[in-house]
Amino acid sequence: MKKYILIVFLIVVSIFSCEKDDICAATTATTPSLLVSFNDNVLRDNQKNVTGFLATGFDLDSALEGYSVVTTADAILPLRTDATETKYRLFLDYAIDDNGTPDDETDDFQTGNEDIITINYTIKDVFVSNACGYKVQFENVSITIEPDGDNWLLFQEALNDNLIISDETTTHFNIYH
């Protein structure tokens, strides 16, 4: 009897010690991205599709996954956590013009309207869990559209005053075009 109890106790203890909580579950809310809605500049409550939309991080070569020449009225833009500003190139009607020589890539050039936006913010640490560690909460968020004389992005506004980006449940910014 005593032996059995000891064995049961050992099993119970070993089950608990085998519990694995070292992996951050995909469902856990961690560092959020910026959710942008593209709206009509006249009928400002209405979303308006951007055609040939392409988004690229300012210093990066590859386009943001999911936004490489698409038609969309929303964009989810990841923000840098190692800096307090993130710059994106956003293209309208992006295309590659092969300059009449489909086989020669060296003289290709891109067409479309490029606008550069800068997102500024402060970073606040929020502890999530042992497995996930910390996430970032972005505070005092502002967006600047760099004027280039031919902007397709006309105006931006945050949906809340003192915008805090802590999750991805609602749109954070409207950009009008």
Add this chain to the structure above:
Amino acid sequence: MKRQRILIFIISSFLLLSVSLTAQNETEITTDSISTQPRKFGIRVGTDASKLLRTALDDDYTGFELIADYRFSRKFFIAGELGNEQKEFVTDFLDITTQGTYFKVGVDYNMHDNLFPLDNMIYSGFRIGASSFNQTLNDGTYYATDQYWQTQGSVAELKEYSGLTALWAELQMGIKAEVLTNLYVGFNVQLKYLFSQDVPENFTNVFIPGFNKVFEDSNIGVGYGYNISYRIPLYKK
């Protein structure tokens, strides 16, 4: 999940209790023959060899524990542990060092009926444990599922959270065998229930000295020990 664990804890407590009670009933019957034999009484002191071994083998761990028990009746012992532990918790996203001291006091009950002159133990024990500790955040890299901007930043303000305390109850089961006169070796397993802990704001306790790893969303903890102890014989009865 939490409720389930608490349930298991309660069930095993009852199991332990029932064992103690049945064992008690058994002894009452055989009291006459055994109680006439002399028993050694004394203070038994020792250390947890597993903590020494782990200190030697595990770079992230340093620990030492003194154990002692005092027999106050044929079956019952006052028992306690006093220790100091330092543990580093390292993942891809966190690096936390926990350091602190702890003590546990309680009672051991010997469930084993020895044939004279053997004096071994198969025991169940109960402890109240308390720990005073601090935690240092050495590094914290932000977790982001999107890796478009390849490098993630890390927590700028690294902190030490000091003056933390924790209180728990503990059930132990184990054996102690007398291998040489008055020299005992043994092992035990420990199941713990955390009553209270100081959780720093915007942080967590990953480890509590004496309690071991703290599971998220759970008050249950586990542990084990390999004991080497020596009994200082005081008198026989």
